[in-house]
Amino acid sequence: MSFRTSLSGLDAASNDLSVVGNNIANAATTGFKGSRAEFVDVFATTFSGVSGNTPGSGVRVASVSQQFGQGNIEFTASNLDMAINGEGFFIVNDDGTDSYTRAGAFSTDREGFVIDNSGRNLQVFPANSNGSFNTGTLQSLQLTTTDSPPRATTSLTPIINLNANEVVPLNAFDPVDADTYNHSTSTTVYDSQGNGFPATMYYVASNPAANEWQAYTIVDGNTLTMTEPAGTTGLPVDFFTLTFNGDGSLASTTIDGVADTTRQVPFNGLTLGNGTDPMALTFDYADITQYGGDFSIYSLNQDGFSSGRLSGIDIDQNGAVFARFTNGQSDLLGQVALASFPNSGGLNQLGSTSWGETFSSGDRIIGSPTSSGFGALQSGALEASNVDIASQLVNLITSQRNFQANAKAITTEDTIQQAILNI
Numbered sequence: 001m002s003f004r005t006s007l008s009g010l011d012a013a014s015n016d017l018s019v020v021g022n023n024i025a026n027a028a029t030t031g032f033k034g035s036r037a038e039f040v041d042v043f044a045t046t047f048s049g050v051s052g053n054t055p056g057s058g059v060r061v062a063s064v065s066q067q068f069g070q071g072n073i074e075f076t077a078s079n080l081d082m083a084i085n086g087e088g089f090f091i092v093n094d095d096g097t098d099s100y101t102r103a104g105a106f107s108t109d110r111e112g113f114v115i116d117n118s119g120r121n122l123q124v125f126p127a128n129s130n131g132s133f134n135t136g137t138l139q140s141l142q143l144t145t146t147d148s149p150p151r152a153t154t155s156l157t158p159i160i161n162l163n164a165n166e167v168v169p170l171n172a173f174d175p176v177d178a179d180t181y182n183h184s185t186s187t188t189v190y191d192s193q194g195n196g197f198p199a200t201m202y203y204v205a206s207n208p209a210a211n212e213w214q215a216y217t218i219v220d221g222n223t224l225t226m227t228e229p230a231g232t233t234g235l236p237v238d239f240f241t242l243t244f245n246g247d248g249s250l251a252s253t254t255i256d257g258v259a260d261t262t263r264q265v266p267f268n269g270l271t272l273g274n275g276t277d278p279m280a281l282t283f284d285y286a287d288i289t290q291y292g293g294d295f296s297i298y299s300l301n302q303d304g305f306s307s308g309r310l311s312g313i314d315i316d317q318n319g320a321v322f323a324r325f326t327n328g329q330s331d332l333l334g335q336v337a338l339a340s341f342p343n344s345g346g347l348n349q350l351g352s353t354s355w356g357e358t359f360s361s362g363d364r365i366i367g368s369p370t371s372s373g374f375g376a377l378q379s380g381a382l383e384a385s386n387v388d389i390a391s392q393l394v395n396l397i398t399s400q401r402n403f404q405a406n407a408k409a410i411t412t413e414d415t416i417q418q419a420i421l422n423i
Helices: 004-025 389-421
Strands: 035-043 056-066 074-075 084-085 089-094 097-101 120-124 155-164 183-190 196-207 212-219 240-244 251-257 258-260 264-266 282-284 289-291 296-302 310-315 320-325 330-337 338-340 348-351 354-356 365-366 376-378 382-383
Touching: 004 035, 004 056, 004 389, 074 084, 084 089, 155 183, 155 196, 183 330, 251 264, 296 389, 310 376
Parallel strands: 084 382, 155 282, 155 289
Antiparallel strands: 035 056, 074 382, 084 376, 089 097, 089 120, 089 338, 097 354, 120 330, 155 296, 183 196, 196 212, 212 240, 240 251, 251 258, 264 282, 310 320, 320 330, 338 365, 348 354
């Protein structure tokens, strides 16, 4: 029995060396989780149990258990690289079969799908039109390859201050003569095809005593005319009047003699590009002021933009994936889904730094990063292996000593038996 006992020790030490060697071999593997060999002793038993004077029968490997401790976060130059800081696994799909990984080195295939280095598709919660996510279903993340469509400008909000101490120009308004107006400012507006045109707003002090200014707007050399208020029958006019209160706030806008306290100024449609829809603009002057300071431009906000090409991908710590375009817009593509298990140690190792669900692991729980106990997502980073080389080298020495000791026990047993045979 001594030979068998020592042989079991040799086998256990050999398995331990294999586990340690595998850990060391994967010390640089992204998302790798180290293992440890766990042993139990063996006793020969009878119907009556273990006798008080029965020696042990050796050792056996009870389990090679995964150690799912956090690895170091290392930053990279790719936004599609992702690391989980905390609990959870990425969900990847291969022909309808889900598996789970901590290795977040993702890239794209020729169709724009985000895949890992084994070609499996990263799973996300699809985005809803209102900016939320459908957490009841999963789909493969696909990056858009089409241009971001343009949007025609429909609203423009000037936030400016007109100097209350200005005087009335001597001559009638002429956009090419700076002496015929007091102030001007410009921005860009867009038609339905995304073509940009300069829009210049001119302000003329018309009646300082009554706190009144005339305002003109010229888009690409075309003077805009105002939409006639209900009840008026005259020709469209090319200016409107801004009337301020005594405290400098805007009281009303007046078009063709009709005052409007909503301070919204609608313009007639203007067609500029070939085949485009008429550009219908509404100016919101609610925040314009007339104070005794200098003419100041605080903002000129308009809601249009040109078309744009994909310029990059952003992923926030909550897993929301945005496509950025050259026109300054972004599209919400989905939210990275994470999975956790009641018993991660029960997962089945599949290779390629991934695991599969088993009965022992329990049913998966799916959620989003930073919610329900899941870790935060770090874009542009990878989780390194959690193997500590120094500890593994110590384990390597220990396993080697165990192997040598059991081999020595076999040599000693052989010597004893040889001595008996020589009697």
